[in-house]
Amino acid sequence: MRSADPTALWDTIRLGLSKQLPEASFKEWIAPCAPVKVEDGTLWIQVPSAAAKLWIEQQLPEEFNDALAQGGLADLQLVFQVSGVSPAEPKAAPRKGESGSHPALEAPTASSFPYLFNRYTLDRFVVGPGSQLAFAAAKAVVDSYGKAATPLSMNPLFIYGGAGLGKTHLMVGIGKGLLARNPRLRVAYLKVDNFFNELTVAIKAKNTEPMRKKYQQNDVLLLDDVQTLGKMERTQEEIFYILEYLLQHGKQIVLTSDKPPQRLEGCHERLITRFKWGLTADIQPPDFETRIAILKKKLEDADFKNVPPIPDDVLTFIAHKAKGSVRDLEGFLTRVIFQASLIGIPPTLEVAHAAFQGQSGEEPTAAIPPERIYRMTAETFNLPFADLMKKRSRQQAVLLPRQVAMYLAREIASAPFTDIGRSFSMHHSTVMNAIDSVRERMKRDPEFHRMVQALLNSIH
């Protein structure tokens, strides 16, 4: 039986968090929290400010979920309550199965997800050129589920990409989308690490059969972070049997990983073969426009409703500085809001600069000079630099590299259109058209998208 003592429960969660978070983060965000009460499977936790609540809910959902899972508290719901705000007020306790601000997508069911994953719905996922295929596949899994013509090739759906790019969000979004259509579906979300821990306990008790059965009963299995399977021999074996069974019974499987199946080290070939059976879709970092769209979408969240409007120049600054993971992008936005609220001023560009320094511990990095970008582009396309830059060159072989170079100058160095135009002896409207055509092609042509992204990464 689980303890009903809020302090004991909070201690377990704190312990799990202390193992995952850097000491400074733990001190800043977790130490000031205090347990309040346990009621109907929900632990109420007091946080010192609305901004701290925002930070915890936006930035630490996975850490909390892991801490709960590792403490054997996977079904405990958490509610963060700001000191001085009565618990009965503004949002009622989101109990298991209760929906957040998008009720249509958060079906009440025994399979519902942790409260902290409320935001992970498909309608809140912003699609960009780098995530088009993965998103289309996610939607297709939801739309075609249970239909006679379910494309076999979508099962399993294997989503891979770098850290913080939205793999878990998409995966959970699939689960929620399916549950919204059929609340009776049994959907299990599971991180490989947590499966490993559960299995270790079962092995010690010499009783692994119930666990295997439990997972084989699902209609949909969402398995997160399969790259960690590497050295887990026994876990691989168990997962293999579970997947095999589910696939044979036509159940849907979604997997995420930071690398494609063929690059999973230490994984048995038979498991890799299963992973590759269906569709493999990657997620690449969002481009500048998508980053802006993500920030704007984020600000529509109910959690941000009392936040003062963020000026466009601040959003542009944030989107230029946080180019990799979306988690960092969101973290930066939240930090700007947090710092502004601490000082009690609107979130201006100065606050954003200060937040950036606070976060990175350094001055904003000097922009990469556009000329370096042009040189590297020429090199990649095997062109002499002078040819790339040649005035009014209409040579077909040079057109595309020039367009790519302009796109990268804008994307990486935020170079003004007029400056780029000057470098290539072009009117700035021609530069804008060239950059648009690169963006368009990136959306249409995954190969081209990969090539440009690789070049972008190498310049960074």
Ligand SMILES: Nc1ncnc2c1ncn2[C@@H]1O[C@H](COP(=O)(O)OP(=O)(O)OP(=O)(O)O)[C@@H](O)[C@H]1O
């Ligand atoms: N395209 C997107 N649109 C909206 N939000 C996004 C998008 N991509 C990521 N996010 C948000 O970024 C955060 C990190 O995403 P998520 O946890 O899904 O990343 P991940 O790829 O699973 O990372 P990791 O591999 O580190 O677990 C979440 O808050 C998620 O909602």
